Amino acid sequence: MGExxxxxxxxxxxxxxxxxxxxxxxxxxxxxxxxGTPLELVRIADVDLERDRAVALDAYALxxxxxxxxxxxxxxxVIELIGGTGVxxxxxxxxxxxxxxxxxxxxxxxxxxxxxxxASAAENGVDIAFEASVAGTIPVLRALREGLCAxxxxxxxxxxxxxxxxxxxxxxxxxxxxAACLKRAQELGYAEADPTLDVSGSDSAQKLAxxxxxxxxxxxxxADLPTEGIERVSPIDMxxxxxxxxxxxxxxxAKEHEGAVEARVGPTMxxxxxxxxxxxxxxxxxxxxxxxxxxxxxxxxxxGALPTASAVLGDVMELGRNRRLGISxxxxxxxxxxxxxxxxxxxxxxxxxxxxxxxxxxxxxVLASITGVLGNLGISIAxxxxxxxxxxxxxxxxxxxxxAREASVQRARARIETLGEVRERAQLIRIEREL
Amino acid sequence: MGExxxxxxxxxxxxxxxxxxxxxxxxxxxxxxxxGTPLELVRIADVDLERDRAVALDAYALxxxxxxxxxxxxxxxVIELIGGTGVxxxxxxxxxxxxxxxxxxxxxxxxxxxxxxxASAAENGVDIAFEASVAGTIPVLRALREGLCAxxxxxxxxxxxxxxxxxxxxxxxxxxxxAACLKRAQELGYAEADPTLDVSGSDSAQKLAxxxxxxxxxxxxxADLPTEGIERVSPIDMxxxxxxxxxxxxxxxAKEHEGAVEARVGPTMxxxxxxxxxxxxxxxxxxxxxxxxxxxxxxxxxxGALPTASAVLGDVMELGRNRRLGISxxxxxxxxxxxxxxxxxxxxxxxxxxxxxxxxxxxxxVLASITGVLGNLGISIAxxxxxxxxxxxxxxxxxxxxxAREASVQRARARIETLGEVRERAQLIRIEREL
Numbered sequence: 001m002g003e004x005x006x007x008x009x010x011x012x013x014x015x016x017x018x019x020x021x022x023x024x025x026x027x028x029x030x031x032x033x034x035x036g037t038p039l040e041l042v043r044i045a046d047v048d049l050e051r052d053r054a055v056a057l058d059a060y061a062l063x064x065x066x067x068x069x070x071x072x073x074x075x076x077x078v079i080e081l082i083g084g085t086g087v088x089x090x091x092x093x094x095x096x097x098x099x100x101x102x103x104x105x106x107x108x109x110x111x112x113x114x115x116x117x118x119a120s121a122a123e124n125g126v127d128i129a130f131e132a133s134v135a136g137t138i139p140v141l142r143a144l145r146e147g148l149c150a151x152x153x154x155x156x157x158x159x160x161x162x163x164x165x166x167x168x169x170x171x172x173x174x175x176x177x178x179a180a181c182l183k184r185a186q187e188l189g190y191a192e193a194d195p196t197l198d199v200s201g202s203d204s205a206q207k208l209a210x211x212x213x214x215x216x217x218x219x220x221x222x223a224d225l226p227t228e229g230i231e232r233v234s235p236i237d238m239x240x241x242x243x244x245x246x247x248x249x250x251x252x253x254a255k256e257h258e259g260a261v262e263a264r265v266g267p268t269m270x271x272x273x274x275x276x277x278x279x280x281x282x283x284x285x286x287x288x289x290x291x292x293x294x295x296x297x298x299x300x301x302x303x304g305a306l307p308t309a310s311a312v313l314g315d316v317m318e319l320g321r322n323r324r325l326g327i328s329x330x331x332x333x334x335x336x337x338x339x340x341x342x343x344x345x346x347x348x349x350x351x352x353x354x355x356x357x358x359x360x361x362x363x364x365x366v367l368a369s370i371t372g373v374l375g376n377l378g379i380s381i382a383x384x385x386x387x388x389x390x391x392x393x394x395x396x397x398x399x400x401x402x403x404a405r406e407a408s409v410q411r412a413r414a415r416i417e418t419l420g421e422v423r424e425r426a427q428l429i430r431i432e433r434e435l
Numbered sequence: 436m437g438e439x440x441x442x443x444x445x446x447x448x449x450x451x452x453x454x455x456x457x458x459x460x461x462x463x464x465x466x467x468x469x470x471g472t473p474l475e476l477v478r479i480a481d482v483d484l485e486r487d488r489a490v491a492l493d494a495y496a497l498x499x500x501x502x503x504x505x506x507x508x509x510x511x512x513v514i515e516l517i518g519g520t521g522v523x524x525x526x527x528x529x530x531x532x533x534x535x536x537x538x539x540x541x542x543x544x545x546x547x548x549x550x551x552x553x554a555s556a557a558e559n560g561v562d563i564a565f566e567a568s569v570a571g572t573i574p575v576l577r578a579l580r581e582g583l584c585a586x587x588x589x590x591x592x593x594x595x596x597x598x599x600x601x602x603x604x605x606x607x608x609x610x611x612x613x614a615a616c617l618k619r620a621q622e623l624g625y626a627e628a629d630p631t632l633d634v635s636g637s638d639s640a641q642k643l644a645x646x647x648x649x650x651x652x653x654x655x656x657x658a659d660l661p662t663e664g665i666e667r668v669s670p671i672d673m674x675x676x677x678x679x680x681x682x683x684x685x686x687x688x689a690k691e692h693e694g695a696v697e698a699r700v701g702p703t704m705x706x707x708x709x710x711x712x713x714x715x716x717x718x719x720x721x722x723x724x725x726x727x728x729x730x731x732x733x734x735x736x737x738x739g740a741l742p743t744a745s746a747v748l749g750d751v752m753e754l755g756r757n758r759r760l761g762i763s764x765x766x767x768x769x770x771x772x773x774x775x776x777x778x779x780x781x782x783x784x785x786x787x788x789x790x791x792x793x794x795x796x797x798x799x800x801v802l803a804s805i806t807g808v809l810g811n812l813g814i815s816i817a818x819x820x821x822x823x824x825x826x827x828x829x830x831x832x833x834x835x836x837x838x839a840r841e842a843s844v845q846r847a848r849a850r851i852e853t854l855g856e857v858r859e860r861a862q863l864i865r866i867e868r869e870l
Contacts (some may be wrong), residue, residue: 023585023727031585034771131582137728139582147566147574150458150466150748275734278713285732292458292741293572297720299710300731310728313585327760336469 005038006320009069009100010060011091012081013046016105016132018053019305020079020312025055027313035317037324045069070094077319079312080104085112096120096128101319101328103312105132111209111222118333127328129315134207135160135284137307138300139314144214144288145335151290153215155255157270157435160207162282162302163198164230164250166190168238168267169280172247175235190282200229201250201265208252208265213334215288216256218342220263225344228266237357237427240385240398241269246431247277253432262345267429269355274435275299287435347407353382354401354409357427358416359394362386366421370397373419377412379404394423400431440473441755444504444535445495446526447516448481451540451567453488454740455514455747460490462748470752472759478504505529512754514747515539520547531555531563536754536763538747540567546644546657553768562763564750569642570595570719572742573735574749579649579723580770586725588650590690592705592870595642597717597737598633599665599685601625603673603702604715607682610670625717635664636685636700643687643700648769650723651691653777655698660779663701672792672862675820675833676704681866682712688867697780702864704790709870710734722870782842788817789836789844792862793851794829797821801856805832808854812847814839829858835866 010017024031024041032038044057045066063069070078070091078095080102082088088109095102097120104110110117110130121128131141135158144153159165163185170181182199185191197203202222209222230250241248246269254263270277275297279285284302289295301307322328360366367386374381380402387396401409413426445452459466459476467473479492480501498504505513505526513530515537517523523544530537532555539545545552545568556563566576570593579588594600598620605616617634620626632638637657644657665685676683681704689698705712710732714720719737724730736742757763795801802821809816815837822831836844848861 027585027587027727030587033773034584034767036772137583137725138731139578142577142582143574143733146753147577147749148572148745149469149752150462151745152462152465273713275710275713278708278710290572290745292462293745294736294739294742296573296733296735298578298731298733301729304729306727307729310583310586310725314582317584318581321765325760325762325765327762330756330760330765332469337471338468 005032005040006323007074007076008039008041008316009072009075009078010041010044010081011066011069011078012083013044013053014081015305016308016312017046017081018055019309020081021055021057023306023309023313031313031317035320037320039316039320042075043069043072066091067094070098070100075100076323077101077103077316079316080106083108085109089113092117092128093120096124096126099124099126101126101323102128103315103319104128104130105308105312107133107203107206107210111206114210114213115219122329125328127319127322128333129319131315132308132311134210135286135298136300136302136304137311138284138286138298138302139311140286140298141214143298145331148288148290148293148296149335151293153256153288153290155253155289156211156215156286157251157253157276157432158207158211158284158286159249159276159279160252160284160286160302161198161204161250162284163191163195164204165279165284166282167199168230168233168248168250171233171235172238177235178231178233199231201227204250204252204265208254208263211252211286212254212261212263213339216254216261217334217336217340218261219339220261220344226264226266230267232427233267234427236396237429240355240357242272243385244400245272246270247272248429249276251432257345260345260349261342262350269429269431270435271433276435347410348405350406351403352406353403353431353433355429355431356399356401356413358397359423360397361421361423362395363421367397369419369421370399370416373415374399374412377408379408379412440467440475441758442509442511443474443476443751444507444510444513445476445479445516446501446504446513447518448479448488449516450740451743451747452481452516453490454744455516456490456492458741458744458748466748466752470755472755474751474755477510478507480504501526502529505533505535510535511758512536512538512751514751515541518543520544524548527552527563528555531559531561534559534561536561536758537563538750538754539563539565540743540747542568542638542641542645546641549645549648550654557764560763562754562757563768564754566750567743567746569645570721570733571735571737571739572746573719573721573733573737574746575721575733576649578733580766583723583725583728583731584770586728588691588723588725590688590724591646591650591721592686592688592711592867593642593646593721594684594711594714595687595719595721595737596633596639596685597719598626598630599639600714600719601717602634603665603668603683603685606668606670607673612670613666613668634666636662639685639687639700643689643698646687646721647689647696647698648774651689651696652769652771652775653696654774655696655779661699661701665702667862668702669862671831672864675790675792677707678820679835680707681705682707683864684711686867692780695780695784696777697785704864704866705870706868711870782845783840785841786838787841788838788866788868790864790866791834791836791848793832794858795832796856796858797830798856802832804854804856805834805851808850809834809847812843814843814847
């Protein structure tokens with residue numbers, strides 16, 4: 001580096017990429033002062049060079065071919081912001097092989113190919129950083145890797161998808177159904193035209209896989225993590241939750257157990273008084289429970305061009321410091337030099353409290369049938385709520401269970417759905433009180 | 436280091452020091468695995484070697500003389516946990532001069548002598564780390580120094596004293612007066628026998644001085660920061676706050692302005708819906724507002740032996756990595772190589788909304804006198820609440836102002852206190868809505 005600054009190449013000039021350019025332009029002098037050397041963006045690659053991005057690009061060499069960025073011997077560090085696991089993987093591996101440091105915000109890539117990329121970085125004596133891949137601007141990966149590294153992390157609970165949290169917050173505040181709130185999220189730019197990746201929970205599962213590495217030191221494929229989206233959450237469920245002092249959030253959670261890990265993404269009822277329950281709108285938060293540090297929580301913007309760009313450039317500065325000092329691999333990317341072997345807990349092993357809602361025809365004996373099924377499967381009932389009585393339409397019946405095996409609760413739900421008086425699919429939501 | 440581990444000396448075997456020993460004993464193997472080298476505690480110094488600390492100390496060389504720790508050529512890193520600015524300063528300076536890294540949790544020392552200690556560390560080619568000095572276990576200093584370093588921080592608002600937050604939470608929950616809640620805090624071990632340092636706000640001011648360095652890049656002496664404690668907060672004020680959708684917290688706050696910094700510690704009314712308002716009991720939280728990253732918040736245990744020890748050992752691991760790589764000064768201790776010159780905003784420049792409570796004899800015309808004084812000083816009133824009417828006793832009158840100059844509000848309060856119908860000292864609490 002020496003007299004010249006740290007030279008950057010950027011691959012992907014979408015929302016976040018444009019944010020990185022803007023932030024470099026406005027914060028450049030302050031960053032140079034802090035870092036002791038300027039950041040110089042040299043080349044940018046994107047397939048679309050026509051679109052007006054409302055940012056001056058004259059100072060940079062633009063190309064449609066990412067290979068020109070990676071091959072440029074002048075470039076020290078490549079920022080990968082195209083997303084996905086195809087071309088992005090080629091970009092990152094090529095950059096590492098060319099002994100360039102890499103900063104990426106790509107949770108899909110890291111959650112699936114993390115170990116391969118980390119091994120390549122180590123082999124080539126360079127670094128890869130990815131703070132922006134989980135919870136946007138919030139430096140929670142750094143907190144896990146370096147702040148809490150002396151402790152044993154026992155659990156992580158995160159609201160890591162702003163789109164889902166926005167939709168659930170809107171449903172909770174106004175009582176509007178899912179579809180209307182999704183539409184509002186799309187109009188406001190919080191949800192994509194095709195929102196599947198977000199609302200299905202898949203995006204959260206990718207982030208959870210990264211958190212599993214950093215918090216619990218294990219690698220699990222995001223496709224293997226039990227994942228449920230928010231599409232079936234109804235304002236009725238939110239109302240019932242409220243009656244019990246609970247709120248519904250889409251949580252990505254992981255817990256350490258003896259010889260196994262519990263991990264899932266799904267709508268979850270949590271105490272209304274918990275800090276996570278207060279996380280509203282498109283914000284993200286991650287609560288970490290350490291054996292000795294206790295609960296700590298990290299809150300902030302999980303998306304957005306400039307908040308995410310702030311995390312990207314924080315990583316760029318870290319790798320710039322390393323390069324200046326001539327070091328790499330200061331901290332292992334996941335905080336530990338080797339991940340532990342583990343397995344996922346099965347529904348037979350998982351115990352929790354559950355919320356069940358059935359739509360039933362209000363005939364004599366229906367409650368007896370339902371509670372009978374639960375009793376036969378050894379599920380103890382904490383409360384039953386049957387708010388209205390109508391002769392002909394289906395009415396909701398809500399059951400709150402005591403701690404029960406998840407497999408038994410799923411079995412009970414399936415059996416109850418076969419009862420003649422039960423209409424529609426039942427709703428099943430897990431309750432987490434330890435937040 | 437090489438084959439042998441990182442050798443540690445500990446000065447101060449009080450609550451946190453004992454926590455460090457316990458955490459090293461339980462987490463030692465896991466830390467060695469993560470760090471790639473074991474942490475070996477060699478020597479411990481404390482003036483009291485008789486007290487039973489319920490932890491095995493046989494493996495360590497014990498001494499009453501801290502100089503033996505600092506002089507031990509085998510020791511790589513000294514952990515200073517005696518507190519205060521006298522002997523602690525000698526310990527830290529001697530350790531740095533002996534080219535040992537230093538980890539400390541000493542906010543008093545850092546807030547006053549920080550620049551001297553940082554300069555000494557740089558001169559001697561070693562590092563000093565102090566994550567545990569602010570907000571205990573929460574890695575918020577690391578977040579500011581390395582996570583948000585690409586952004587410009589515009590404001591910080593923190594609940595950084597668990598004792599005060601516990602007392603205020605108790606008052607708020609049960610309506611008991613300050614003295615009773617302080618007593619409860621003392622019985623539960625949340626407050627010292629002499630609670631002055633905590634309840635006066637001085638401890639928070641020391642932590643604020645450190646946050647000012649990391650967040651805004653300025654050095655201000657904690658003694659110069661306007662500081663008010665919680666002793667005069669009454670459950671009545673909490674009730675009124677609640678009526679306006681607000682809560683009272685002891686906040687340490689700093690804001691960047693053109694050419695000046697606003698900083699203060701004091702009871703503050705904040706929106707009940709804000710995340711900070713939900714921080715209950717002895718917990719701490721710091722909200723950081725970045726120009727591009729937006730608000731981020733860091734929450735967790737601000738005190739306690741093991742939570743604080745977790746932060747101390749996180750720092751030890753960081754400095755161990757540096758030593759193994761043969762580097763020091765990777766990041767400046769306050770994130771910037773040079774602090775900016777600045778000045779504190781005066782009450783003439785500060786504008787905010789304020790809550791005023793007077794105890795008045797309910798005679799005709801008293802409200803006219805009070806509002807007259809406010810009007811003459813250009814203070815615009817948002818609401819007046821005068822809840823009860825009694826013939827002879829003093830009754831509360833509450834005024835919520837619109838944005839007004841702090842100096843004017845203080846002048847108004849002083850003038851109103853001289854009115855014949857006004858009894859006792861008035862209560863004046865600032866309102867912060869942007870949280």
